[in-house]
Amino acid sequence: xxxxxxxxxxxxxxxxxxxxxxxxxxxxxxxxxxxxxxxxxxxxxxxxxxxxxxxxxxxxxxxxxxxxxxxxxxxxxxxxxxxxxxxxxxxxxxxxxxxxxxxxxxxxxxxxxxxxxxxxxxxxxxxxxxxxxxxxxxxxxxxxxxxxxxxxxxxxxxxxxxxxxxxxxxxxxxxxxxxxxxxxxxxxxxxxxxxxxxxxxxxxxxxxxxxxxxxxxxxxxxxxxxxxxxxxxxxxxxxxxxxxxxxxxxxxxxxxxxxxxxxxxxxxxxxxxxxxxxxxxxxxxxxxxxxxxxxxxxxxxxxxxxxxxxxxxxxxxxxxxxxxxxxxxxxxxxxxxxxxxxxxxxxxxxxxxxxxxx
Amino acid sequence: xxxxxxxxxxxxxxxxxxxxxxxxxxxxxxxxxxxxxxxxxxxxxxxxxxxxxxxxxxxxxxxxxxxxxxxxxxxxxxxxxxxxxxxxxxxxxxxxxxxxxxxxxxxxxxxxxxxxxxxxxxxxxxxxxxxxxxxxxxxxxxxxxxxxxxxxxxxxxxxxxxxxxxxxxxxxxxxxxxxxxxxxxxxxxxxxxxx
Numbered sequence: 001x002x003x004x005x006x007x008x009x010x011x012x013x014x015x016x017x018x019x020x021x022x023x024x025x026x027x028x029x030x031x032x033x034x035x036x037x038x039x040x041x042x043x044x045x046x047x048x049x050x051x052x053x054x055x056x057x058x059x060x061x062x063x064x065x066x067x068x069x070x071x072x073x074x075x076x077x078x079x080x081x082x083x084x085x086x087x088x089x090x091x092x093x094x095x096x097x098x099x100x101x102x103x104x105x106x107x108x109x110x111x112x113x114x115x116x117x118x119x120x121x122x123x124x125x126x127x128x129x130x131x132x133x134x135x136x137x138x139x140x141x142x143x144x145x146x147x148x149x150x151x152x153x154x155x156x157x158x159x160x161x162x163x164x165x166x167x168x169x170x171x172x173x174x175x176x177x178x179x180x181x182x183x184x185x186x187x188x189x190x191x192x193x194x195x196x197x198x199x200x201x202x203x204x205x206x207x208x209x210x211x212x213x214x215x216x217x218x219x220x221x222x223x224x225x226x227x228x229x230x231x232x233x234x235x236x237x238x239x240x241x242x243x244x245x246x247x248x249x250x251x252x253x254x255x256x257x258x259x260x261x262x263x264x265x266x267x268x269x270x271x272x273x274x275x276x277x278x279x280x281x282x283x284x285x286x287x288x289x290x291x292x293x294x295x296x297x298x299x300x301x302x303x304x305x306x307x308x309x310x311x312x313x314x315x316x317x318x319x320x321x322x323x324x325x326x327x328x329x330x331x332x333x334x335x336x337x338x339x340x341x342x343x344x345x346x347x348x349x350x351x352x353x354x355x356x357x358x
Numbered sequence: 359x360x361x362x363x364x365x366x367x368x369x370x371x372x373x374x375x376x377x378x379x380x381x382x383x384x385x386x387x388x389x390x391x392x393x394x395x396x397x398x399x400x401x402x403x404x405x406x407x408x409x410x411x412x413x414x415x416x417x418x419x420x421x422x423x424x425x426x427x428x429x430x431x432x433x434x435x436x437x438x439x440x441x442x443x444x445x446x447x448x449x450x451x452x453x454x455x456x457x458x459x460x461x462x463x464x465x466x467x468x469x470x471x472x473x474x475x476x477x478x479x480x481x482x483x484x485x486x487x488x489x490x491x492x493x494x495x496x497x498x499x500x501x502x503x504x505x506x507x508x509x510x511x512x513x514x515x516x517x518x519x520x521x522x523x524x525x526x527x528x529x530x531x532x533x534x535x536x537x538x539x540x541x542x543x544x545x546x547x548x549x550x551x552x553x
Contacts, residue, residue: 084531093461099533110547125533126523127540134537134544142548149552157548166512171519217406 009050017043018076023061025072025101028109030117037095044089115160119173132158152237159216182319182326189331196330198344206231209327236354239324249322250356256300257343294334297342311339364521365438368421380426387422391495409509415496416483416506423486441474452526479514
């Protein structure tokens with residue numbers, strides 16, 4: 001009986017190893033980078049996986065002329081790094097990843113906005129907290145120069161490198177969870193105006209907003225000492241940077257505000273009628289023509305309806321799509337068993353006008 | 359001698375020597391818990407402070423619960439000593455460059471460390487909160503327990519990472535970090551993103 005022919009893969013050349021590693025480094029891709037060192041890695045000669053097969057095409061650089069790739073390739077081609085990589089690919093058991101490549105990998109991840117990857121890699125190198133401090137210090141220097149976009153970017157990076165040590169079962173990079181945080185922000189029904197986030201004094205509203213948006217109480221506390229005007233500019237830039245679709249929400253918000261105004265007028269008319277004040281003919285006609293339903297306010301805010309949606313479902317979706325939206329709405333009971341979210345803002349607060357909400 | 363940061367010393371928490379008597383444990387616990395409860399009543403509670411007080415309360419309860427019972431105390435002292443010895447042994451072996459032996463020791467230490475932290479920095483802390491004497495002194499209730507589970511998990515994993523940060527590198531090579539260069543890189547990465 002003929003013996004089945006065993007598959008012999010072509011040998012893996014040094015150039016292949018360099019190219020694949022450099023690509024993972026330049027893309028800030030810790031998953032692919034780690035994969036290349038696993039026992040079944042296609043870069044290992046003793047593995048049956050073939051690096052040149054179609055299924056591994058994602059490990060190959062798309063553009064070898066990319067300057068980031070070229071820099072990564074130069075780092076990979078250092079003789080000491082090459083020797084270490086070679087030893088790890090020949091070794092049985094878990095590989096020891098080269099720090100010389102992990103550092104640029106983490107920096108590239110930051111450059112590309114892959115903050116969870118950057119956090120994981122800096123954590124592996126045990127420099128995550130110190131790097132956070134470096135970014136925060138640089139952002140604070142930018143605030144001193146009143147360079148708000150640079151400061152915002154610094155804070156976004158630093159808070160993006162946060163780690164969640166309470167994650168189960170293992171600590172993980174912290175990820176934005178505005179849909180949960182928004183619910184916490186509105187957990188209690190506001191009984192008085194000051195209970196409502198959107199109706200807090202400007203100073204207080206800014207403090208709440210920074211704590212909520214930065215996802216990091218310590219980072220938000222660093223901004224406490226800054227002048228109010230600077231915090232307002234910071235917040236405006238932060239909201240627009242975190243949410244490129246903010247203008248779309250602002251348009252929905254203005255639309256919902258229009259509906260709220262109409263409803264207020266109707267309530268005023270009803271009150272006048274109850275007090276025996278006669279309406280003008282024009283307002284009588286207007287009242288007959290209008291079909292106002294307060295239940296449609298959340299739909300206008302979100303820009304679409306959620307069938308059977310409760311106030312909290314609208315709030316979660318809004319916060320997921322536009323994180324800062326939760327700062328300009330409040331809960332409102334409109335009947336015995338119906339509650340909605342509706343636009344709310346304090347006219348003395350300059351932030352809503354700056355954000356195009358009014 | 360190994361550094362013992364991270365392996366919380368319950369004797370220190372109660373301000374007692376290792377040969378203290380159960381009566382002293384009870385006396386110090388009651389005093390410290392009373393001070394803590396008074397401080398909580400005097401302070402405006404924020405989310406941060408609530409977590410901090412919850413952790414301190416859980417630590418005091420655990421210290422009392424573990425140290426007042428001779429069996430539990432002996433097991434705790436032995437487990438703490440064992441994990442510290444393993445750390446020292448592994449660190450020395452890793453620094454001497456014997457990689458195969460170091461790896462086996464690291465695994466043994468890691469398993470012992472996880473076991474120690476989950477028993478003494480989480481499970482027994484929660485168990486202590488259900489003890490009648492602890493409940494009486496600290497007013498610990500299911501509400502505390504619900505919040506404490508998250509706080510304690512955070513605490514345990516933070517300790518685990520703090521301990522690991524001072525140990526020899528094993529999954530990556532030791533980085534040679536030039537902090538001036540890092541500072542320049544941070545500035546460059548920030549500036550690049552705003553262009």
